[in-house]
Amino acid sequence: MRKLPLLITTGEPAGIGMDVVLLLAEEGKLQDFDRPIWVTAEAEAMQARADKLLAAGVLSRCPSWQTVAAEGNTKLDTEELIAQIAQQPTTDSAFILLDIACGAPVVAGQIDINNAIMVARQLEIAHQLAINNTVAAIVTGPLQKSALIDAGIKLLDGTMFSGHTEFFMQQSGCDKVVMMLANQSMKVALVTTHLALKDVPAAITSQNVRQTVQIVLDDMRTKFGLAAPRILVCGLNPHAGEGGHLGMEEIEIINPVLQEFIAAGVNISQAMPADTLFTPRHLAECDAVIAMFHDQGLPVLKSHGFGDTVNLTLGLPYIRTSVDHGTALDLAGGVGASSTSLYQALVMADEMANKALALH
Template identity: 40%
Template structure:
């Protein structure tokens, strides 16, 4: 089975959050939104109860991944993963953490086995998973663990925030700001930018992507007056990237690299820490940006927001970001397949 004959694998996320609401609403509007087929991995009873709570007429059908595309037009395909306890919308329960994790694992397993096209993950609440003994900082790290198990070697994931006006990736992610300067290395920047450049070519169809590299300190260090890290760590990374044939440039002052005219000069930006990247990404595209994890042997996207427990079950949550994540996952899968075909033909 290839291409559009396979569905996307969508994990349910935290069942007490808005993930189920978004999936149900997206399916309800599938024709108008021109959505590709997706298979939600989650609890059937929970989804039925949530649809009733939201007043949505969503027929649910338990199905295999192979039959999901055929069923998608008439019902929301579900691959069941049973929850341990009934769900109250807006009230997370660590007792259900195991099922949340299993839904993610299954999505990866199915996609790795080419039974589904890509992984799309609904939001999880890390604190809820931690209470059950979850040993990873977040979604991305767990996905990298699963990928490493399959590949047989460590896999480096890169978080790319992709919106209609900006693509940006942080080098360091979930660490305290005071630790960034100590953690940052030339090799980390080279590896992050290299993965972004490679995946922009293979999964986004950009043959020679232009990569802007931010500085760490204000004004990119002001020639050393505001810190030596830009000259000592970032400049050598850019030189190494350029020597490898990657169109990287910088370091650029982060306060002037995200306005409209500046963004015309690059296809993606690499920033040195979490908020330096995510503040402009969420400012420019809060409702329609997508979190795409690059560097994995499978495609993974996710809405760029959290569980929003306060909105769960109320019909107030916007599904823009999930819709964007679904569409981007399908587009990336199509582009990757086309790239592989062209590569194979070029070797004949």
């Protein structure tokens, strides 16, 4: 059976999204996957970035790719796009470039909000290709949220653009998704994400905890191939509340929900103190950790492998992984960008797609 492609969105054209794709292409690493690689970017900007990296000595040769127009005057026609790609001659090209025009000339390192529509269009196309099962997974490069907000780009519900996660969640009609970061040391999912610390306790509700646990369990089974995943859960408060002396959330909210899953036969802990949960003895006995808030779980994870960490969105009807770095405008078109995170995001997307295929 021919495997479906992995789709990379390069994101903000002024950032390093195109750079890291070109680095992997030159190194021959895009051929490591038994799948076609599709990439969204503007063709003219991609060539200009390759020329700039060649001049800077970052690339020793220009990788080859095949360009296909992703859209004309109408929205993407998936069948027409597939037909166009099928008509391409067989070559040693590293990837298929889905050409999406920018609104203004791209200058490495310099944000132009006139290109924000093109950035959003990449995500719309990626969603459409994934929801139609045309691609096996989406692997997202970095975007500049402030540029999309300044350009007036909105989510489906009319609120300001707040990120990839919220975009794909709303496009897919999901009520909730879960952010997970993963590397070779551990996998950490979050009950709350980008909230001020003072707002976190109010967001730790029974429904939020229950939905998070269920999504993690479902995706560990369907996307990681684990029939009986082992989950450890952090408490919200120091010492998991110290029996109520340091907070009541564990007693009143978190543990009653976790007990429901335990009673149903799920291999999940009750709320544990985060400072002891994240020790080798406990991590060796679990497949994933659920943390209550962003800076409870992610600093530990990133201290064990920042460069190879991958961001995943659980709960979507398709696979989405991402790099764990930003646009790095100061590195675009020059020396210093690393392709490690993009490669690891591709590896994880490929592994998850293979496991999903095996289950079906």
